[in-house]
Amino acid sequence: MDSNKRLILTVGISLAIFLGYQWTMTTFFPAPAPHPTASTEIKEAPGSGDVVPAxxxxxxxxxxxxxxxxxxxxxxxxxxxxxxxxxxxxxxxxxxxxxxxxxxxxxxxxxxxxxxxxxxxxxxxxxxxxxxxxxxxxxxxxxxxxxxxxxxxxxxxxxxxxxxxxxxxxxxxxxxxxxxxxxxxxxxxxxxxxxxxxxxxxxxxxxxxxxxxxxxxxxxxxxxxxxxxxxxxxxxxxxxxxxxxxxxxxxxxxxxxxxxxxxxxxxxxxxxxxxxxxxxxxxxxxxxxxxxxxxxxxxxxxxxxxxxxxxxxxxxxxxxxxxxxxxxxxxxxxxxxxxxxxxxxxxxxxxxxxxLGFWAVIARILLWLLRAAHHVIANWGVAIILLTVAVKLLTLPLAWKSMKSMEEMRKLAPEIAKLKEKFGSDREKLNLETMKLYQQHKVNPLGGCLPMLIQMPIWLALYATLQTSVELYNEPFIAGWISDLTSKDPYYALPLAMGVTMYITQKMQPMQMEAAQQKVMLYFMPIFFTFIMLQLPAGLTLYIFTNNLLSIGQQMALRKSMGIPAIGAPPPAASSATIEVAPAKKPGKKK
CATH class of the missing domain: 2.70.98.90 (Beta-galactosidase; Chain A, domain 5)
Structure with a gap:
């Protein structure tokens, strides 16, 4: 199995373990019922004014x-x-x-x-x-x-x-x-x-x-x-x-x-x-x-x-x-x-x-930015949206490099297919020639992961911020819908919208996997993340949903500026930079 298949298998096993644990804990170890505690029955002393004692x-x-x-x-x-x-x-x-x-x-x-x-x-x-x-x-x-x-x-x-x-x-x-x-x-x-x-x-x-x-x-x-x-x-x-x-x-x-x-x-x-x-x-x-x-x-x-x-x-x-x-x-x-x-x-x-946990340094910066945005617009939900826009602008150069790297990888797909055909099961030789191909075209195969790796600490830090900072506690976003950004969306509208936008984002990204693997990742990741976000704070889901919307617009603009063909277009024909690979020698008998 190649690395993509191993990744899918690992994620699938992890999800199965997670769901099994959830079912086991919910079925056999339910949360204890609230315990009624007897409190001292003291008649509250009447008082008047703000600080007048009674x-x-x-x-x-x-x-x-x-x-x-x-x-x-x-x-x-x-x-x-x-x-x-x-x-x-x-x-x-x-x-x-x-x-x-x-x-x-x-x-x-x-x-x-x-x-x-x-x-x-x-x-x-x-x-x-x-x-x-x-x-x-x-x-x-x-x-x-x-x-x-x-x-x-x-x-x-x-x-x-x-x-x-x-x-x-x-x-x-x-x-x-x-x-x-x-x-x-x-x-x-x-x-x-x-x-x-x-x-x-x-x-x-x-x-x-x-x-x-x-x-x-x-x-x-x-x-x-x-x-x-x-x-x-x-x-x-x-x-x-x-x-x-x-x-x-x-x-x-x-x-x-x-x-x-x-x-x-x-x-x-x-x-x-x-x-x-x-x-x-x-x-x-x-x-x-x-x-x-x-x-x-x-x-x-x-x-x-x-x-x-x-x-x-x-x-x-x-x-x-x-x-x-x-x-x-x-x-x-x-x-x-x-x-x-x-x-x-x-x-x-x-x-x-x-x-604020392990990412306290980032979380404090995010909280400072949130407070600054809240001073401008007195709505913490809007402040989260403004924070998302600021983070997206800061990571725009990395996103451009990521898009360029992924597009170059897409162009090299026919060449990589030829190498696989030439070397068959010789994994060591195939990996060596593949790396030579990447070096010749100055392509970093991990370049497409960099923005995601940078975003993950921000997501984790924001999660810690939403879970521990009282600034967002009991703060509404839209009256009648989300009354507390530190609690889950009661109608699950934001998690579902986040899943749809994540699907669109996945669809727009250039893929280097095989067709079957692409299909699994295209549907699996949005469903998996939607399930996770159902119980998480609405403020965090709002951040990811807004980030997805901005990513869709960003990808459309970058694809247009870089001349990348529309989604679903076939990969280009092999370029003149194709590596000539000598046929593999047949093993002979020793004399």
Missing amino acids: LHERSADEAGNEGDAVPAGDEGTVVAAALPQREVTLRTDDLLLGFSSHGAGLFKAELLGRKGQRQGGTDAPQVDLAGALQPSDPLLFEATTGEGLPVLGNRAPCSVAGSDERSVTFLCDAPGLQLEKKFTVTGARTLDLQMVLHNRGAVPLAGTLGLLMPARVDPARQVSSRGCAGFGGAPPQPTQNICRADDKISRSLYHADKPSVTPEGRAWFAGIEERYFLAVAVPDQASACELVAETPEFLTTHLNTKVATIAPGASQTVRYQLVIGPKDIGLLQDASASIASSTGLPNPKLDETVD
Whole structure:
């Protein structure tokens, strides 16, 4: 078999394996059904204005057992029943934050606006990065103590020491220790958290102060909707622990044999993330992080800070900058720069939480071009079309060389046929003479593949961009048709149109294969790619469809300028540059 036949056989076997895997995973390993998780039933405190806090007091009976974990005993310890739960609601343009005095943390971190909405249309719920926590779980940004410091119990009852339109302060008591926590809104998606430890006892205190960032996991979103991530199924949107320790970002999911991961080095930020959203804390002093997955449905990120010895009657302050919201690269860069400026610390590089994969360099360039186009025309679908045009113009010289190389190959087809006839099964001699023919006519047999090889990294980078960049998340192209460019086309119109234009493009390209092989490639490739694109983001399909249209027009123009005959015209007669090949000698007997 020649190389073309081997290529077709390889692609065919790969497709068969792919389809078999799809069928096996769909039939025998269906995606788990969404797991209903019990959330704390806390009545949302009413509020007015953008950032006006509202307080709501509940009795110990209403609060249930949330305060049972508070240690009892020494003087100064507050009994849970004596501190009813109080809630404070703060609102910014982009966040609705609900704080509870039992735990002194967030029971609600709801993202507002279209960017904060789950995929699924106008009726989809808003993203709440703390809303699925159970009564036994710690709250988001709840504090914990250890290694010598008096213990603060889970959901420890605290008091609301004060609140205003942009801040709330809690006081939490343990034997010999009082923790003062003050949350202050500093931006639409950022807060400052100041924790002051007051030594109320008679002996020095030292130990570890921790900040917890828990998350309840929806198993249905951890895996593909059809058992195969990416091709043939909606990709997963997992919830993960995340920490940047030194220069490395670590992420963690549940693994039965390794329930916790402790990255080495100083933690510059840590928290929880989804594909498009995050809630992280940036410490102002040397800290370490631990990523814990206690069960498949519950993750906790610990950000631990060593507390130097606090003398009796003295205090020590630890501060964190909190970022909650969508993983918009531009906004995360601005937040990182602001944090570095206000704290004097190195830039935490929060924008690197956007994982663009192997082709990140190209993906960032594409995203920059998309953002630039979007500034001109406020439609991300049109921006993708403009990006396609720009890429096509940049690759036009390569396309011209490719077309010229393929046309030269087409002209040499009769000569190659003669060589095959002369040398028959002598593959080594045939390959040698064929290469001589290519060198004589200065033809590169791989020249026609170059534009495709250059396009593939762009496609892969754009795929990563569409899958991870929140800029395109929930962004429509045409109302009533494509409401989210990061989701599949609900009517499959774009994949089918892409398949038709790919067929036309294949038809227009000069082929050097045998007739049967040409027919297989002509129909197989468009059908194969159409099948793949059915479940992939509409934005990626729009890019390839637009690229195909431009390729058709480009090929028509190039064929005309180069004087290439119409499609289907017979190859020209052998040129005067035909190689004279001596007849092969018949093997004789040795004397």
